[in-house]
Amino acid sequence: MKDIVEIRWHGRGGQGAKTASLLLADAAFNTGKYVQGFPEYGPERMGAPMTAYNRISSERSTVHSNIYEPDYVVVVDETLLSAVDVTAGLKKEGAIVINSGKAPEELRAKLHGYEGRVCTIDAGKISTEELGKNFPNTPMLAAIVKVSGVVEPEAFVKDMEASFKHKFASKPQVIEGNMRALKRSMEEVRIG
Amino acid sequence: MGIRERLSGNEAVAYAMKQINPDVMGAYPITPSTEIPQYFSAYVDNGEVDTEFIAVESEHSAMSTCIGAEAAGARAISATSSCGLCYMTEMLYVAASSRLPITLAVCCRALSGPINIHNDHSDAMGVRDAGWIMLFAETNQEAYDNYLQAMRIGEAVGLPVMVCQDGFITSHAIENIELEETDKVKKFVGQYKPQHYLLNKDEPMAVGAFGMPAYYMEAKRQQAQAMIDAKDVIRKVGKEFGEMTGRTYGLVENFMMDDAEEAIVLIGSSAGTAKEAIRQLREQGRKVGLVKIRSFRPFPSEELAESLKNVKAFAVMDKDDSFNAHCGPIFAETSAALYAAGISAPKGINYIYGLGGRDVRVDSIKHVFSQLDKIVETGKTGETYRYLEVRE
Numbered sequence: 001m002k003d004i005v006e007i008r009w010h011g012r013g014g015q016g017a018k019t020a021s022l023l024l025a026d027a028a029f030n031t032g033k034y035v036q037g038f039p040e041y042g043p044e045r046m047g048a049p050m051t052a053y054n055r056i057s058s059e060r061s062t063v064h065s066n067i068y069e070p071d072y073v074v075v076v077d078e079t080l081l082s083a084v085d086v087t088a089g090l091k092k093e094g095a096i097v098i099n100s101g102k103a104p105e106e107l108r109a110k111l112h113g114y115e116g117r118v119c120t121i122d123a124g125k126i127s128t129e130e131l132g133k134n135f136p137n138t139p140m141l142a143a144i145v146k147v148s149g150v151v152e153p154e155a156f157v158k159d160m161e162a163s164f165k166h167k168f169a170s171k172p173q174v175i176e177g178n179m180r181a182l183k184r185s186m187e188e189v190r191i192g
Numbered sequence: 193m194g195i196r197e198r199l200s201g202n203e204a205v206a207y208a209m210k211q212i213n214p215d216v217m218g219a220y221p222i223t224p225s226t227e228i229p230q231y232f233s234a235y236v237d238n239g240e241v242d243t244e245f246i247a248v249e250s251e252h253s254a255m256s257t258c259i260g261a262e263a264a265g266a267r268a269i270s271a272t273s274s275c276g277l278c279y280m281t282e283m284l285y286v287a288a289s290s291r292l293p294i295t296l297a298v299c300c301r302a303l304s305g306p307i308n309i310h311n312d313h314s315d316a317m318g319v320r321d322a323g324w325i326m327l328f329a330e331t332n333q334e335a336y337d338n339y340l341q342a343m344r345i346g347e348a349v350g351l352p353v354m355v356c357q358d359g360f361i362t363s364h365a366i367e368n369i370e371l372e373e374t375d376k377v378k379k380f381v382g383q384y385k386p387q388h389y390l391l392n393k394d395e396p397m398a399v400g401a402f403g404m405p406a407y408y409m410e411a412k413r414q415q416a417q418a419m420i421d422a423k424d425v426i427r428k429v430g431k432e433f434g435e436m437t438g439r440t441y442g443l444v445e446n447f448m449m450d451d452a453e454e455a456i457v458l459i460g461s462s463a464g465t466a467k468e469a470i471r472q473l474r475e476q477g478r479k480v481g482l483v484k485i486r487s488f489r490p491f492p493s494e495e496l497a498e499s500l501k502n503v504k505a506f507a508v509m510d511k512d513d514s515f516n517a518h519c520g521p522i523f524a525e526t527s528a529a530l531y532a533a534g535i536s537a538p539k540g541i542n543y544i545y546g547l548g549g550r551d552v553r554v555d556s557i558k559h560v561f562s563q564l565d566k567i568v569e570t571g572k573t574g575e576t577y578r579y580l581e582v583r584e
Contacts, residue, residue: 062464
């Protein structure tokens, strides 16, 4: 199968990694792609490590399995680095994007010799400053779009604005906050 | 022209229900089918459908509700999974033998124990002799398409229909889907015009009557005939659906079977994964193929015999186990289909796979083909009752 991007999300129950994977699927869908977005359900509990997946392709992928050799990995919670082998199977031509205020080189040591790009984004800080709460979803989504280019960034920003306007029609301040968080994240993501 | 969308399997089925706007839904929640009545109840609440939504205290009552409603002359639906389907079992038999074309969406899930919420086919296979037509979907698209065809099929032969998809694997995964316009759907599905129904004051009748030995067997023979007749109806409705949408359906789907020397037979979402494995093996020049069973009830015995008659070896994959120290149900019935057709040359093995959500990868399927290679090379079948990718 050519022209397919596979992404694995690591988060903790309640942090919204599943929602972020579905939002990424939406964004890719809106640019004409075939998408899959699905969580791997465990015994659901707040704070437990969980995984979600995306397949994004220009032809339909018929595969219905989890993803073992992803092109990209997104880690929504930095503490998972010591709990889960987040780079397992990750292609070195790809990248890992971690929610952290640290520099990429500081985190590389924890990644079991991963040779590809290590990217960090302080999604918690951006979210707190722009939305007043720690919702790392939107900044993480923007960072993976920027790093992977799986959706054309300009189209992504437009699409997200439309979707926020639809979702938060009665709360315009939330739309603006989310859009600022999105754009900041695309600028501030550090690629190491 | 279809409508390009992206929906989970559960969203797709709930949307099909909304487009059809049936008369009654009796429902009780259970993972992973809960979202179906959940989404549908929102349509009811928003006034987008005028369905009578009856929230009950158990699956037994959900099916009883459907039986009462359908017998009265209404179109009735429900949704369930796993032990919910088990709990319905008594009433499933009543629905089928009362010849009530109820439509039941099933998100297939393992049975206890150990307790497990993930996908396999133990629930659906456990009720395979209840007398229901059973259609299985590979994708969210097929779950939607099968649902749109279900009432046409069931109402034509007077049998209830289960529309099965794989729990979580398709029920909770967002994928692209092509939806049909609601006016086209309504026209295709049509109005339900029961021949006999309780609310017809001109024809007083009883439903669920006692059947003495002098009559019971004739009732069963008619039920069996309805299932035989369903084969042709499924083909005709699938063809007509294809004329409307470009997606034609039969009892089975043959994938790269024309010149296949080795074949896999299976049901459900793993068919997509098998197709990718077959594409990759075909690039290496291997003559491999897949027979995906869409209609498990009625069982496509002639189709399977036709598809498999020229292969050298085949593996039937069962996502549940009969615990009979022999084989799973699809292998048993496929073997019987070949025997009945006088075909004995292909060597067949059975794999029990994917139980309780054990992930089925492209490599899992390739492993099965590697075992078929060995059988073809050596001419020896070896153990026919095998477990795929299990620690032992």
